[in-house]
Amino acid sequence: MTTIIAITNEKGGVAKTTTTLALGGALAEANHEVLLIDLDPQANLTLGLGVPPAKVRRSIADVLLNSANLLSVSRETGIAGLDIVPSNAEMSMAERFLPVRQNYEHILKGVLSGPLNYEYVLLDCPPSLGAVTFNALTAADFALIPTQPEYFSAHGLRSLMGAIRKVRAQNNPDLAYYILITMMDRRNRIHRALKEQLQSTFGEGLLETIIEIDTKLRESTIAGTPITHYNPQSRSAQQYRALAEEILRNAQAE
Amino acid sequence: MTTIIAITNEKGGVAKTTTTLALGGALAEANHEVLLIDLDPQANLTLGLGVPPAKVRRSIADVLLNSANLLSVSRETGIAGLDIVPSNAEMSMAERFLPVRQNYEHILKGVLSGPLNYEYVLLDCPPSLGAVTFNALTAADFALIPTQPEYFSAHGLRSLMGAIRKVRAQNNPDLAYYILITMMDRRNRIHRALKEQLQSTFGEGLLETIIEIDTKLRESTIAGTPITHYNPQSRSAQQYRALAEEILRNAQAE
Numbered sequence: 434m435t436t437i438i439a440i441t442n443e444k445g446g447v448a449k450t451t452t453t454l455a456l457g458g459a460l461a462e463a464n465h466e467v468l469l470i471d472l473d474p475q476a477n478l479t480l481g482l483g484v485p486p487a488k489v490r491r492s493i494a495d496v497l498l499n500s501a502n503l504l505s506v507s508r509e510t511g512i513a514g515l516d517i518v519p520s521n522a523e524m525s526m527a528e529r530f531l532p533v534r535q536n537y538e539h540i541l542k543g544v545l546s547g548p549l550n551y552e553y554v555l556l557d558c559p560p561s562l563g564a565v566t567f568n569a570l571t572a573a574d575f576a577l578i579p580t581q582p583e584y585f586s587a588h589g590l591r592s593l594m595g596a597i598r599k600v601r602a603q604n605n606p607d608l609a610y611y612i613l614i615t616m617m618d619r620r621n622r623i624h625r626a627l628k629e630q631l632q633s634t635f636g637e638g639l640l641e642t643i644i645e646i647d648t649k650l651r652e653s654t655i656a657g658t659p660i661t662h663y664n665p666q667s668r669s670a671q672q673y674r675a676l677a678e679e680i681l682r683n684a685q686a687e
Numbered sequence: 688m689t690t691i692i693a694i695t696n697e698k699g700g701v702a703k704t705t706t707t708l709a710l711g712g713a714l715a716e717a718n719h720e721v722l723l724i725d726l727d728p729q730a731n732l733t734l735g736l737g738v739p740p741a742k743v744r745r746s747i748a749d750v751l752l753n754s755a756n757l758l759s760v761s762r763e764t765g766i767a768g769l770d771i772v773p774s775n776a777e778m779s780m781a782e783r784f785l786p787v788r789q790n791y792e793h794i795l796k797g798v799l800s801g802p803l804n805y806e807y808v809l810l811d812c813p814p815s816l817g818a819v820t821f822n823a824l825t826a827a828d829f830a831l832i833p834t835q836p837e838y839f840s841a842h843g844l845r846s847l848m849g850a851i852r853k854v855r856a857q858n859n860p861d862l863a864y865y866i867l868i869t870m871m872d873r874r875n876r877i878h879r880a881l882k883e884q885l886q887s888t889f890g891e892g893l894l895e896t897i898i899e900i901d902t903k904l905r906e907s908t909i910a911g912t913p914i915t916h917y918n919p920q921s922r923s924a925q926q927y928r929a930l931a932e933e934i935l936r937n938a939q940a941e
């Protein structure tokens with residue numbers, strides 16, 4: 434049984450990639466088999482695991498645009514239980530060329546429908562609500578939505594909720610979602626106020642786990658290693674482990 | 688004589704919108720006539736000036752996709768010398784439908800080619816390198832590139848430089864660029880290291896002005912007012928005034 438999680442938010446810079454890396458690390462560390470898929474032409478997930486995107490010849494773009502086999506493009510990361518399907522600049526063609534195909538929103542779901550030797554597939558999405566993100570939402574069991582406790586981020590959730598409703602109506606009726614507060618600074622008055630607002634607006638839809646600002650997360654991206662393996666004792670490693678546990682609990686409760 | 692500035696970076700959350708708002712405020716305060724254009728479907732620039740995007744009936748999408756007149760869509764902001772052409776969710780159609788037109792990269796340049804009663808036009812771009820951003824780069828005199836002194840942001844400049852070279856070769860030979868360090872935390876070791884690296888890589892291409900972290904900028908977006916008018920004595924208001932002066936000096940030196 435494979436659980437597919439789309440890590441998405443149209444708002445830029447809210448820790449989508451950082452969350453994909455860290456959650457992937459935490460799940461792999463807990464002995465789950467995990468596949469990370471980089472859907473962003475920026476290829477930050479690929480870079481964050483130490484793979485230079487400029488050297489990636491075959492990427493997720495070949496799978497989505499040229500019917501390449503997913504597993505032939507995936508590669509090991511050096512972390513036990515954690516594989517990646519990398520991205521590269523070719524993915525910038527996807528927004529333009531996916532929509533010309535019949536049922537284009539189902540392409541990724543089709544690719545992921547075969548038997549996969551992974552318990553979790555994490556999809557790192559670009560900061561947009563275009564063809565690529567709709568593919569991810571159509572394929573996903575649930576959307577994990579990292580959000581900074583800031584005004585533009587909180588406001589942006591409105592259009593994402595609209596996109597989720599649309600995907601539920603057209604392609605994926607069981608699509609669930611969880612919102613995750615990231616980059617929180619507990620000393621900041623606006624962050625505390627917006628956290629309260631998110632809790633009262635979303636209730637159960639907001640995860641209890643909160644990820645706080647931690648510069649060790651910046652260091653881990655430079656080191657090309659998930660925080661759980663780069664600095665296992667750090668506060669953010671513990672917080673992302675708590676996130677993995679909360680997600681596992683929610684999945685079982687379903 | 689109108690100077691057109693594209694505020695752009697594929698990397699999300701690097702203060703493109705915040706910079707457009709604050710630089711616009713600083714230029715208007717110095718008695719220049721300024722037009723802000725929101726090219727992002729998130730419509731954060733529109734929201735940051737207190738206009739709810741959900742209530743915007745005619746937006747920049749009508750100008751780009753339905754040949755509406757630019758000035759008929761623009762509106763006053765309540766700040767003397769500062770007007771805005773708002774965005775709304777319709778702009779999400781632009782990435783998909785602009786490319787089907789003949790010479791689609793020149794549409795915005797055409798719209799801005801008539802005599803405009805503005806000395807500066809600032810274009811707030813979405814976090815992508817698609818049809819909308821290529822339109823902005825084709826129309827612009829120069830690109831202003833906000834960048835956080837962080838690993839993913841610094842790495843992302845590579846693909847943006849490639850896009851600028853391409854636009855220079857095909858559509859806009861005189862396109863210049865300036866990189867602006869934003870959201871800088873001077874106490875942070877990685878920020879200091881990456882600032883040095885950006886200085887040695889880009890030399891003259893990196894502006895001397897640096898924008899530091901300042902929570903008053905977050906407050907100003909909630910208030911719907913540029914920082915120069917929301918809290919004129921704040922450090923970030925001073926830094927954005929210094930940015931306006933540096934840009935004016937560079938423009939004269941050209």
Ligand SMILES: Nc1ncnc2c1ncn2[C@@H]1O[C@H](COP(=O)(O)OP(=O)(O)OP(=O)(O)O)[C@@H](O)[C@H]1O
Nearest residue numbers: 445446447448449450451560616645646647699837
């Ligand atoms: N909890 C945190 N503490 C400190 N820095 C963080 C934290 N989470 C993320 N960052 C940093 O903030 C920046 C933005 O994070 P990231 O790139 O993961 O966001 P994103 O949503 O994937 O961005 P994009 O929209 O461009 O894809 C990165 O430089 C990252 O290293």
Ligand SMILES: Nc1ncnc2c1ncn2[C@@H]1O[C@H](COP(=O)(O)OP(=O)(O)OP(=O)(O)O)[C@@H](O)[C@H]1O
Nearest residue numbers: 445583699700701702703704705814870899900901
């Ligand atoms: N110097 C600063 N100090 C503190 N907060 C800042 C600063 N600059 C921007 N911010 C905040 O950081 C967040 C990201 O900024 P902003 O939304 O302007 O970036 P952007 O590049 O336009 O994002 P997107 O890629 O989504 O369009 C916002 O919540 C903004 O209020």
Ligand SMILES: [Mg+2]
Nearest residue numbers: 449450473477
């Ligand atoms: Mg990312």
Ligand SMILES: [Mg+2]
Nearest residue numbers: 703704727731
């Ligand atoms: Mg923006």
